[in-house]
Amino acid sequence: MRAPTGDKIAAGETILAVENVSLAFGGVKAITDVSFDVRKGEIRAIIGPNGAGKTSMLNVINGFYWPQHGRIMFKGETRSKMRPHEAATGGIARTFQNVALFRGMTALDNIMAGRSLKMHSNFFWQLLRHGPAMTEEVAHRRKVEDIIEFLEIAHIRKIPVGVLPYGLQKRVELGRALAMEPDLLLLDEPMAGMNLEEKEDMSRYILDVNNFYGTTIALIEHDMGVVMDLSDRVVVLDYGRKIADGTPDEVKRDKAVIDAYLGVAH
């Protein structure tokens, strides 16, 4: 399941480094001079109150926004501007806060679409749907079936995702991201709007992805219990600035973090 490109970096070394990134929309400063790193194989959480710039940070990492200042180093390569599909080619996959599935397609097709980058049979074989095109289709279907089994969504594989309940949609979206065999998986509030049981399931999948496939994960989440249990290290943003960075225990005791979440007494 692992993409060959990421294997150069040993576990524990920095796979992604965000250096002094600033992002502004006109006069609104979304992110101001934020630096942090993500090490290969870890689960890294980005937390902060609403409007802290967490989602903007993910958008910068996978190329939706181009920061005005600072740079991003991914797998040893520095870049300041990159398009989203280039991020995908580089091995960054992502899920969205509001599920961004292809609603008219079945769960299976959604996850298969996640493998588009890995499929190479040419247009003329595609016209015939024979030979290499068919071999490839079946080979990738097999990989996709592994993911479907892993996420326990076999029963909904041929159902259009638009009619699925929210929790399952989130799982299909995770499946689509996994199908890309990413080196870095960005999860934007994977548990938003879920009940306790669904959250527990999702936590289990995230841990399993991390353990079995060795995928590095950076996630945004509001449920503090989940964040503190899952993540190896946490970075805390507030009003676009980094206010704390460290293990869950360190962050929990941090004065600035407590102030940001609970407010300061006047």
Add this chain to the structure above:
Amino acid sequence: MLYREAGQYKTNYATDVAVFPLREDRIGLAVILLIGFVVLPLTANEFMLQAVLIPFLVFALAAIGLNILTGYTGLVSLGTGAFMGVGAYACYKLTTFFPQVNIIVLAIASGLFSAAVGALFGLPSLRIKGFYLAVATLAAQFFLSWCFIRVPWLYNYNVSGAIEVPSRYVFGVPVTGATATPLTRYLVVLSIVVLMTWVASNLVHGRIGRMWMAVRDMDLAAELIGIRLLPTKLLAFAVSSFYCGVAGALLVFFWYGGAESAVFDVNQSFFILFMVIVGGLGSLTGSFFGAALIFILPIALRVLSPAVGLPLHPSTVEQLQFMIVGALIIFFLIVEPNGLARLWQIGKQKLRVWPFPY
């Protein structure tokens, strides 16, 4: 009882990813092909072939073309008529330059010209979407319509400004022009449409089809899984225009036998767009349903109304026909906004669990 997947086990993925995984569907398709290639040629009269079946197939092909663009890739186009025109005029010029070459080959080759033109006019689709793109394609429609009138080279400087289809022979049999029988032309058109439908179905069921649908459903997420928007959209424009172009060439060479620029005006574009919407966006079967409803229904009404025995004036029949077709289209769109193809699917689903309700 007749239509059920029970007992049909798929033991490998190759059978599961087949376009028609159900045996009943495959039998149904074989029956339809048998009717098309054997039963209809033996039974249909000249009127049926010339005025109903050939145009139905031509419009179905054009509808498939537009469906690839609008239904599968989500790009609305009002330039279908013009792209059909490019195919027709390209075929005319090709057969003028190369009279010896098989006209069927030229008809398909002319699709390449409209594919190129379509891809060119598809360039704005990266920046504009929805209704705005529709307006941009409308520009293509008007520009190309202008070309068909103002560039006399396209119609070989005919005084009439129209193109006249010359007689062309394939293996000694006349297939175009005045001497070709409707049956020969029907069989040629049917073969091309069947072949191209098969190819379209291959495309939309594979990687490329998934990329198109991904762009249609959520272009941001599509970009994120590594799909480059511009090449994907341009490919959709090219393939779609290819189909429209071949349909245009077939329309002139195998149905009309000659045409002037007015055939490929914006009304034609709307006509095809209605077929796609009524038939079902994102469905190849729907393209055939749409073509049948929009094109054959008025003819059926006209033929059947004397049979009912109502003493109506022909012009009254004409008016009634518009009213009935209009009402039916509204009825179908209210009953099933996703088109006839969706009704067909629901019907099959019901058959699958019959006699139980669910």
